[in-house]
Amino acid sequence: MSKNLVIVESPAKAKTIEKYLGKDFTVKSSFGHIRDLAKGDGAIDIEKGYLPNYIISPDKKKIVTELKKLAKGADMVWLASDEDREGEAISWHLSEVLKLKASNTKRIVFHEITKTAILNAIENPRDIDENLVNAQQARRVLDRLVGFQLSPVLWRKVKPSLSAGRVQSVAVRLIVEREKEVQAFTTSSSFKVQGLFEASKKGIKGDLSKRPATVEEANAFLESCKGANFSVGKINVTPAKRSSAAPFTTSTLQQEASRKLGYNVSKTMLLAQRLYENGHITYMRTDSVNLSEFARDNAKGSIVKEYGQEYSKPRNYTTKSGSAQEAHEAIRPTSFDVSAAGADDGQKRLYQLIWKRAIASQMSDAQLERTTIDIVNDKNSDVFKAKGEVIKFDGFLKVYLEGTDDEDEEDESGLLPRVSEGEQLGVLEISATQRYTRPPARYTEASLVKRLEELGIGRPSTYAPTISTVQKRGYVVKDEIEGKKRDFDLLVLKNDEVSKVTNSENYGADKNKMHPSDIGKVVTEFLIQHFGEIMDYGFTAFVEKEFDEIADGMKNLSEMIDTFYNPFHKDV
DNA sequence: CAGTGAGCGAGCTTCCGCTTGACTT
Numbered sequence: 001m002s003k004n005l006v007i008v009e010s011p012a013k014a015k016t017i018e019k020y021l022g023k024d025f026t027v028k029s030s031f032g033h034i035r036d037l038a039k040g041d042g043a044i045d046i047e048k049g050y051l052p053n054y055i056i057s058p059d060k061k062k063i064v065t066e067l068k069k070l071a072k073g074a075d076m077v078w079l080a081s082d083e084d085r086e087g088e089a090i091s092w093h094l095s096e097v098l099k100l101k102a103s104n105t106k107r108i109v110f111h112e113i114t115k116t117a118i119l120n121a122i123e124n125p126r127d128i129d130e131n132l133v134n135a136q137q138a139r140r141v142l143d144r145l146v147g148f149q150l151s152p153v154l155w156r157k158v159k160p161s162l163s164a165g166r167v168q169s170v171a172v173r174l175i176v177e178r179e180k181e182v183q184a185f186t187t188s189s190s191f192k193v194q195g196l197f198e199a200s201k202k203g204i205k206g207d208l209s210k211r212p213a214t215v216e217e218a219n220a221f222l223e224s225c226k227g228a229n230f231s232v233g234k235i236n237v238t239p240a241k242r243s244s245a246a247p248f249t250t251s252t253l254q255q256e257a258s259r260k261l262g263y264n265v266s267k268t269m270l271l272a273q274r275l276y277e278n279g280h281i282t283y284m285r286t287d288s289v290n291l292s293e294f295a296r297d298n299a300k301g302s303i304v305k306e307y308g309q310e311y312s313k314p315r316n317y318t319t320k321s322g323s324a325q326e327a328h329e330a331i332r333p334t335s336f337d338v339s340a341a342g343a344d345d346g347q348k349r350l351y352q353l354i355w356k357r358a359i360a361s362q363m364s365d366a367q368l369e370r371t372t373i374d375i376v377n378d379k380n381s382d383v384f385k386a387k388g389e390v391i392k393f394d395g396f397l398k399v400y401l402e403g404t405d406d407e408d409e410e411d412e413s414g415l416l417p418r419v420s421e422g423e424q425l426g427v428l429e430i431s432a433t434q435r436y437t438r439p440p441a442r443y444t445e446a447s448l449v450k451r452l453e454e455l456g457i458g459r460p461s462t463y464a465p466t467i468s469t470v471q472k473r474g475y476v477v478k479d480e481i482e483g484k485k486r487d488f489d490l491l492v493l494k495n496d497e498v499s500k501v502t503n504s505e506n507y508g509a510d511k512n513k514m515h516p517s518d519i520g521k522v523v524t525e526f527l528i529q530h531f532g533e534i535m536d537y538g539f540t541a542f543v544e545k546e547f548d549e550i551a552d553g554m555k556n557l558s559e560m561i562d563t564f565y566n567p568f569h570k571d572v
Numbered sequence: 573c574a575g576t577g578a579g580c581g582a583g584c585t586t587c588c589g590c591t592t593g594a595c596t597t
Contacts, residue, residue, distance in 0.1 A: 009591060032591025059592085086590055140588075147587020155585070165587045273592085285590090461589055 002026040005074035006108075007067065007094060009081050012277050013113060017080075020115045021122075026074070028067060030081070034060040035093045037144055046565070049558035050141050056097065064097060071098045076106065079128070080121070083109035084325035085551070089136035092128050102127075112292040112329045113282070135551035138560055142166070142543060145565060146534060149572045150527070158523055163473055166540060167458045167466055169527055172475045173535055174451055175443055176516045176524045185439035189488070191218040191432040195384045197230055197375060198426035202417035206375045206384030211435075215489050218432040219500070222493040224380045230425040233374030233383065240389075241365040244396035246289035246317035247330035247358040250460035251453045253284070256357070258446035259403035261349055264512075265445045265464045271342075271350045272331070279334055280341040281354055285460040286328040287453075289317040291361070295332055299362040302336040307398060313364040323456035323544065332358040360400035367393040371416055375425060388416035405447055434488040442513035445478075457540045475520035483509030530571055 004025045008014050011029040018027040035054040037043040045051040056064055071077050077100055079091035091107055094100070106125035110117040143166055150164035193208035212218040248256070250269075257268040272284035291299070296314045303312045319326065333341070333355045340355075342348035368389055375384040391397065419425075443451070449463045458466055470476045483506040491500045516524070528535045536542075543564070549555040 011592075030591080031593090033589070034591095036589090037587095059594090082590085090590070136589090143588045145587085149587095151586035161585045163586045167588065277592095459589060461591080466588090 003075045005070050006078040006080050016113050017118055020118045031063055033090055034064055044141055050561045052137060052141060068098055076104050079107045082327035084327040085132055085136045087327060088129055088132040092133040114292050114294045131553045132551045134557050135547040138550050138557045139547055141561055153572060164527060168469050170457055171452060171466055172470050172520050173524050175476050175514050176521055178443055179515050182439045187436045189434050189436045192435045193432045195430045196428040198428055199417050199419045204386045206386040208382060208384050218491055222430060222432060222491055222498045225430055225493055226496050228377040228379035230375055230377045230427050232419045232421055232423045233376040235421055236372040238370050240368045240370050243365045244360040244363055245402045247291060247332050247361045248354060249287050249289060250285050251449050253331055254449050255446040256403055258444055265449060265467055269464045271346050274347055275342060275351055280351055282332050283328045284331055287321060287324040287460055288326040288328055289319050289330045291332060292329055299336045299359055303363055311363050314362055321453060356400040360396040363396035366391060366395040366397045386416060388414060429492055429494040432491040442510055442515055444513055455537050474517055476514050477517050478512060478514055481510040483507055
């Protein structure tokens with residue numbers, strides 16, 4: 001029997017850490033939480049200050065028995081769950097269930113699985129932070145009270161087996177309200193005027209600054225250009241730079257895998273799990289954009305070797321998310337020297353995305369030159385603008401460019417021919433195309449995750465399950481929405497003649513987007529009406545602040561829950 | 573008398589967050 005028992009949350013982590021610590025240490029995993037609130041209404045004794053009644057989760061009985069045995073035989077037990085609210089609670093539950101004594105129990109934490117970090121943690125143990133544990137218990141109790149009191153109201157008033165909760169109900173609300181905006185949207189149209197000019201046999205495309213609102217105005221403008229002489233007005237050249245994005249967190253990985261690979265969030269997480277288990281990437285449920293020193297050095301080496309010194313720009317990113325707990329590193333390859341990994345095509349593509357994003361995050365800015373050429377004429381005072389962008393130094397763009405959710409037509413800015421101010425230009429044609437405004441985009445799974453994260457709602461481990469719950473309950477569906485046809489006018493001025501045609505286009509088609517079912521709308525409407533506080537987008541942020549106060553020892557659990565629960569229970 | 577169907581009552585659903593297998597299909 002080994003002298004030291006170290007307990008972490010994840011078995012893959014345990015394996016790595018065991019290698020760093022040597023023979024005297026046995027490293028085991030608790031597989032996450034080992035205890036949870038009991039099933040029914042008796043789980044929380046409200047009279048006794050919301051005293052929670054915990055039971056060992058059925059699927060954890062075996063591991064708990066094993067850990068008990070190992071703990072008994074060990075001289076020292078090191079509780080090494082994550083350094084966040086949930087992790088602290090896991091350590092506390094372990095110490096309760098395994099009946100650990102303070103004299104031979106130590107709590108250690110680290111934010112990265114590197115040898116230095118682990119050894120450093122062993123050197124600097126601490127005690128379990130009971131305030132932080134209480135904050136977790138408050139979180140757990142509040143979620144249970146909300147979920148298990150609201151859901152039965154829905155069974156009685158709407159339909160059996162429905163559910164409501166702090167996270168899922170707000171997620172559905174986002175989708176319901178977005179759909180309302182889509183339905184209420186009134187489209188208008190205007191004309192996009194584009195001129196195709198010519199300078200010494202090379203074409204220049206310029207867009208008119210103003211957009212005529214009606215076909216008459218568009219026509220009038222084209223008429224006013226008849227016989228016009230076009231020439232180059234002001235030329236504006238500005239240097240610009242573009243910086244790489246931070247390495248992936250769970251939420252940004254889900255978004256980018258959705259945009260670039262077309263994976264839904266559960267597929268992304270499943271593939272990432274496999275890559276993690278096989279040691280190819282770091283932990284995939286994280287809200288941190290931080291890279292370990294080891295990783296930054298490793299990336300630098302790879303970049304210098306592969307692309308050259310001038311492509312390397314080591315740096316640290318800081319999180320923008322207020323709710324981040326940063327118990328782990330960002331998602332990155334375990335070794336930057338390995339540019340391909342994975343057991344199947346899906347894993348390989350996801351690995352490559354992770355590798356590129358992480359390595360680009362340590363690469364130089366791209367240096368650009370943006371050019372705007374004004375094109376003026378002698379018949380009216382309107383100005384066409386031709387825009388071009390030239391990459392002077394590609395930097396991180398050599399490996400990676402972040403995708404966007406924006407569906408609007410991208411400006412095709414590229415190389416512009418060399419011209420000088422005052423130079424006469426030929427005109428090939430000027431067109432005016434009727435363009436309609438578009439309603440806000442419906443959420444994809446990934447863009448919903450993005451919105452939830454911005455609101456501080458949910459955690460990396462729950463984004464994918466939440467998305468599947470709201471669909472399983474039938475609140476939200478992901479059907480294909482068929483497009484409709486509509487006409488648009490196209491006016492062209494060519495050889496001093498204006499011609500007009502009416503073409504038709506499809507619009508409004510949507511697939512893989514989330515929209516609410518009738519049940520989703522009814523339930524959301526009902527909950528907003530009677531439980532406005534919980535349905536408020538700021539509710540989670542508000543209670544998080546209170547949890548923080550508990551964690552800081554400024555407030556106690558029963559006080560905090562009391563102020564919420566009493567009015568809430570009355571409403572129920 | 574066997575088979576069918578209406579009507580009734582009992583028991584169940586449900587939260588969020590931390591982890592993977594162990595199950596089906």
